[in-house]
Amino acid sequence: MNGDSIPDSDHVLRHVKGRFVQEEDIDGGGFRLREGERELSFNWMEYYRNRTPDEQLELIRKTFPLKLNKKDRFAKLNVGSTKSRVSSEHPEKKVIDFIEDGYQEVPSHCLMTGDPDVYEMLADILLECILEKFPAIP
């Protein structure tokens, strides 16, 4: 149900534009709020719980609402370890959560909630939580 926390054992994908990708590196700019966003958007992989990770990724690609480009990436994060790392490593001990926010066209949509980060350090800490990167277009 929308607003519910996503289980710590689950995973989320963040779409990262090609401007934030240089070779294998992703920049924290890809984890900042986009224009019109009030909270950071992700896609919840285990929304498609009975699928393999590859199938989950493919379903998220298919339903993704923005135009995907060749240089874009999806960055995969584990929910629990990301929450833990942010609260332990951010100097302000920030508390974040990932909550369901699906809708008909994008049922896997979810949000990262938490207090605003004035100097954008949080985005760079999130980079440390990336488990895998996938091309947005296979």
Next chain:
Amino acid sequence: MSSSQDFTGLEIISKEQTVTPFIRVQVEPDAVGWSSNVFTFQKQGLNTSTVLEEPSSGETQSLTVWFEEGAPGDPRDLSKIAYLDEDFSQIPSQIATGASTKISVLNNEPIMSAVRASGGCMIFKPTLLQNSVYRRISELMELAVEDEIEMSPSSFSDLWSFISARPAVSVPNVFALDNGNFRAVWKNSEGERVALEFQGNKTVGFVIFEYDRSVGKMMRMAGIQGVNRIQAQITAAYADHLLTR
């Protein structure tokens, strides 16, 4: 040698920009030139590391920077960089094509007095760092156009001044943010990083992660600093090594 080109009022801004022939100008090939990373400065013989040092304060003035592409090894590489006083109405024949932009430079920067003393124009051979950053920015400009983002000339100006003043710095990763600012990142395999968002108007947003071995913890700091003070900020955070590896 002479050429006919309109230089007055050129501001750009895209590497596809072409210059419409308009004014007949006289170019004196011996007036300025370059070799290796030391440019020929007819009157005083300064070198790049001297000329591109940063000042501490002062009013700003515009300089036009001309990026000439078409290096022998790769046509996308820079072959020359020309700094032209805004009142300089002639275009040297060596830089007849390419891209230009205006950067805002403090009046008391060594580059300003050097350009003035040289008659309004100086030509450098680009450093490896400048060449790498220029190529990356060219890529980013194309991606920004696709995303309908207008990149900030002021951010570019500050980034370019920063790297030009530090020819020995390692090549950073550079990214184009949604707000039109450029962000340069130096990092290592231990997770340390110096990330500088050039916000324009001589301010820099910084994120620095530096591992303190004495306490076994990653130290993390972020904030906003003036471009003329950001080096001191990096040094105070014990993060200079990230820029020089």
